[in-house]
Amino acid sequence: MxxxxxxxxxxxxxxxxxxxxxxxxxxxxxxxxxxxxxxxxxxxxEDIARTVPGIARRASSGVYDPESNIDAYHVGPGQTQVLCELQGPGEIRHMWFTLAGRDRRFNRTLVLRMYWDGASVPSVETPIGDFFAAGNGMRAELNSLPVQVTSYGRALNCYWRMPFRKSARIEVANEGEHDLCVYWQFDWMELPAAPPGMCYFHARYRQEFPAKPFSPYIIFDGKGAGHYVGTVFSLQSSFGSWFGESDDRFYIDGEEEPSIVGTGTEDYFNDAWNLRLFSNANTGVTIKEPNAEDCRFTAYRWHTQAPVTFTKSLRVDIERRSYALVVDPATGAKTTYDFKYRPDFCSSVAFWYQRDIAVPSEPFPPAAARINKEVFVEAAGEDERLRTSPGVKAATRSNRVANQKRALRVESDRPGGWLEIPFRIEEAGKYSISVYQVLTLAGGVWKVGLRGPAGEIALDKAMDFHDIFVTRRENYPESFLYGTWWEKKVGIHALAPGDYVVRFESAAAGICDLDGISIRRFPWDDLHGWMERYLAEEAALFAARIEEARTTVAALAARIEDHRRATGAYPR
Incomplete structure (x- = not known):
């Protein structure tokens, strides 16, 4: 070797x-x-058996006090917390976080920022979840070369090398509505000198909602000299059907035409014929819901084996055309369009190294623009708000796989026993509803319905709380003690403002464990109308281009004829 x-x-x-x-x-x-x-x-x-220059250091949220177990920073809503300021030269080798709080979308509302050598702009600026390859405010596990995540997406580790000459400042900003508990450890080397030819690590987030028609989605557009090393790409699907007929393209050093061109979304992430969950050293899909409206998806690709080098500039983009299944709300008729632009919610993090500090190309979007509006119905800790039928007991219990490490245990001693949880909707619109279950070996089957101003909606006639995943290696042995956390989506429903009740009714004597219920605003109210407007705009654009081509050809033909008349011969 x-x-x-x-x-x-x-x-x-x-x-x-x-x-x-x-x-x-x-x-x-x-x-x-x-x-x-x-x-x-x-x-x-290969190199670990040789002398290692430098001194091993660690910065962490822990305090050396044998009599204390207080090891976290508490970051309030709207607060920016500096985690550490390191003096160089040095290099960060490992970062670990775990987070806890009432905010269910803290992966999108907590922003990670990192500054090198006293710079006024952060080289790293991204929601913490997207940095660790989980988009749309969700959680996911992965096992890749530079990023590894376990514990239902709660143990966040990264091994990107992050060198600095003079200093490093790392901070988090809580843009959510609730306090967050932030545990962290950063392992770094204090070096005798900065590495020769050192490059600064960068990671920056951007998004488009909705993605603009007639143009690609831009993942990275930067100037300087360096090399591109990775992409995290997330999407929330507007239309049903497959969203991934989109090629990736790299324009190096001002190229008008890209010198690196892909063949499709799943191909860029090294999969084939659709996408499915997997996690490898260099590529993976951490989140993938079935192709449908509100399909949420995140994938990563690390270019560490073949970094894309650039000396002046680099632009990375991906097409945004694919299939689109459109339903006519008046007739229910379904039409699938081929290779059309879609108004999906696209977001990404670009990872690269650069010889200098790169200036951000656009403002960082606020939290309200990064997440869907959402009503979250907490189950645990709300015992006094619940209604139950005779023979049903509901009580909050400790459970380490649920949010805030507690879940609602519901026990019915007969078929037909029920539990009702109230909530309120303030804004009319479409809502994607999910039940956050805790599956257990003793879990039973429950009918789930919704009652509100427009009557009753059947959400799931037979929701199973039995744990079929208990033998999964990644959850063992915790699953035998606390069960397996699971999100069960139960459809997109039009809801009017008013008071609602979610009802769980047992099919037989048995139990269910609930973490909560998400009623998340689906951001597209009129997809059929959007497609009609898009098709009209597309037709007008094509007609204009055809007319432009005709005018160009006619002008060329006239010049050719002028040349023939003047010289007696056609130009060669």
Whole structure:
């Protein structure tokens, strides 16, 4: 096995040979040589047997006090908390977080910012969940080379190398409505000198809601010299049907046409024929719901094996055309359109290294623009608000897999026993409803319905609370003690303002454990109307381009004829 230094030297020799063959590109190739040699990471197991320069350090939320178990920072709503300020030269090697709070979407409302060497702009600015490859305010597990997440998406680890010359400042901003408990540990090396040819780590979030028609979604658009190393891409689907007929494209150093072009969304994330959940060292899909309205999806791809180098600029985008299943609300007729633009909610984090501090290209969006409006009905801790039939007991119990580590245990000693939980809707619209279950080996089958101003809606005639996942290795042995947390979506429903009740009715004597109920605003009220307007705009655009082509051809034909008359021959 060749050493990392040998591989870097071999790569440099190849680039120098290329420089001799293509002398016009000498400046760009020379800089690529420096970037490749200076930013190439050594194989950890190969180099660990050699002397390691520097001193191991750790910054954390813990306080050295044998008599205390207070190990977290409490960050209030609207508060920005500096976690640590490190003095360089140094390099962060590992970051770990775990978070807790009443806010169910803290993965999108808690913002992570990191500043290098006294810069006034953050090189890292992203919702913490998206940084760890879980979009749309959801949680997910993964096991990749630079990012690893366990415990239902609650144990967040990253191993990106983050060098700095003078200083590093890491902070979080709570843009949610409730206090958050933030536990953290950062392992770093205090170095005798900054690594030669050092590149700064960057990770920045952006979004489009809705994605603009007739243009691609831009993942990254930056200037400077560096190399692109990763993408986290998330989507919330507007239309039903498959959303992924979209090619990725990389425009390097001002190219008018991209030199790197993909073949589809699932292909970019190294899957094929649709997408399914998986997690590998370099690519993975952490969230994937069935193709339908409100399908939520997140995938990651790390380019660590083949970074995309650039010396002046880089633009990374992805097409936003695919299939679109449209339902006519008047007739119920369904029409599937091929390769049309869709107004999906697209969001992403771009990861790259750069020789200087990159200036943000656009403002960071506020929390209200990053998440859907949502009414969340807490089950645990709300015992006094609940109504039950005779023979039904409901009580809050400790449960480590549920939010805030507690769930509502409902026990019925007969068929037909029921529990009702009230809530209120203030804004009319479509809502995607989910029940957050805790599945257990003793869980039974319950009918779930919704009663409100317009009458009753059957949400699920037979919701099963039995744990079929209990033997999953990633949940063992906690699943045998507390069950398995599970989100069960029960449809998109039009709701008017007013008071509502969710009712759980037992099919037989048995139990269910509830974490809560999400009534999340579906942001598209008139998809049929949107498609009609889009098709009209598309037709007008095509007609204009056809007319433009006709005018261009006619002008060319006239010039050819003028040349023939003047010279007696057609131009060659």
């Amino acid at each position: 060749h050493s990392a230094a040998f591989r870097a030297q071999r790569l440099a020799r190849r680039m120098v040979d290329t420089q001799r063959r293509f002398p016009m590109h000498a400046p760009a190739i020379g800089l690529c040589v420096a970037l490749a040699a200076s930013c190439l990471h050594a194989d950890v197991l």
